[in-house]
Amino acid sequence: MASSIRRLLLVGFMGSGKSTVGRSLARTLGWPFHDFDDTVEEEEGRSIARIFSESGEAYFRAVEDRVARRLLDAEPAVLAAGGGWAAVPGRLRTVPPGTCSVWLKVSAEEAVRRAEAQPGSRPLLQGTDVLEVARTLLNERTPRYAECDVKVDTEGQTVEDVSARILERVGLIPENDSALETR
Numbered sequence: 001m002a003s004s005i006r007r008l009l010l011v012g013f014m015g016s017g018k019s020t021v022g023r024s025l026a027r028t029l030g031w032p033f034h035d036f037d038d039t040v041e042e043e044e045g046r047s048i049a050r051i052f053s054e055s056g057e058a059y060f061r062a063v064e065d066r067v068a069r070r071l072l073d074a075e076p077a078v079l080a081a082g083g084g085w086a087a088v089p090g091r092l093r094t095v096p097p098g099t100c101s102v103w104l105k106v107s108a109e110e111a112v113r114r115a116e117a118q119p120g121s122r123p124l125l126q127g128t129d130v131l132e133v134a135r136t137l138l139n140e141r142t143p144r145y146a147e148c149d150v151k152v153d154t155e156g157q158t159v160e161d162v163s164a165r166i167l168e169r170v171g172l173i174p175e176n177d178s179a180l181e182t183r
């Protein structure tokens, strides 16, 4: 699998660490890193929270998908999808050849804890009963996330642990580290 992989696509619920782990993987591999949410914000010139409140979720989803299609052309690349992008049925089957999708698993409880550390950044996790909302969303999305090629637990793990586990599972050798075996 490893030699044909030119793109790692990180998928998972809000707060699963896609951006942090993505940056770490990109550094290790010497590959560019692209984050769907950051690219949407750059293109729109406003934050995700503002896009949701000013233009609505449907508008955000349309921009997100357009950005995703463009970024999925890049190679080599490490990509971090927004938590909702891969939740659309069938979407993971549309990724181009050479893409390895990786599900970063996190519980609703931990996702909410992490979201609370960045207040206002996640419009879908706001208001009362945030934990209930997170549990419901995560339950709905889990079958879609589970279609990923590789699944990795993130809870209680450092960014370095998660990144190393992904590289091991995918069989990619970090740049300048020919001592690592592919599997």
Ligand code: S3P
Residues within 6 Å of the ligand: 012, 013, 014, 015, 018, 037, 048, 081, 082, 083, 084, 085, 121, 122, 123, 124
């Ligand atoms: C969303 C996740 C967010 C962002 C938007 C919607 C979702 O990205 O795209 O707030 O529907 O799960 P992160 O998963 O990077 O937080």
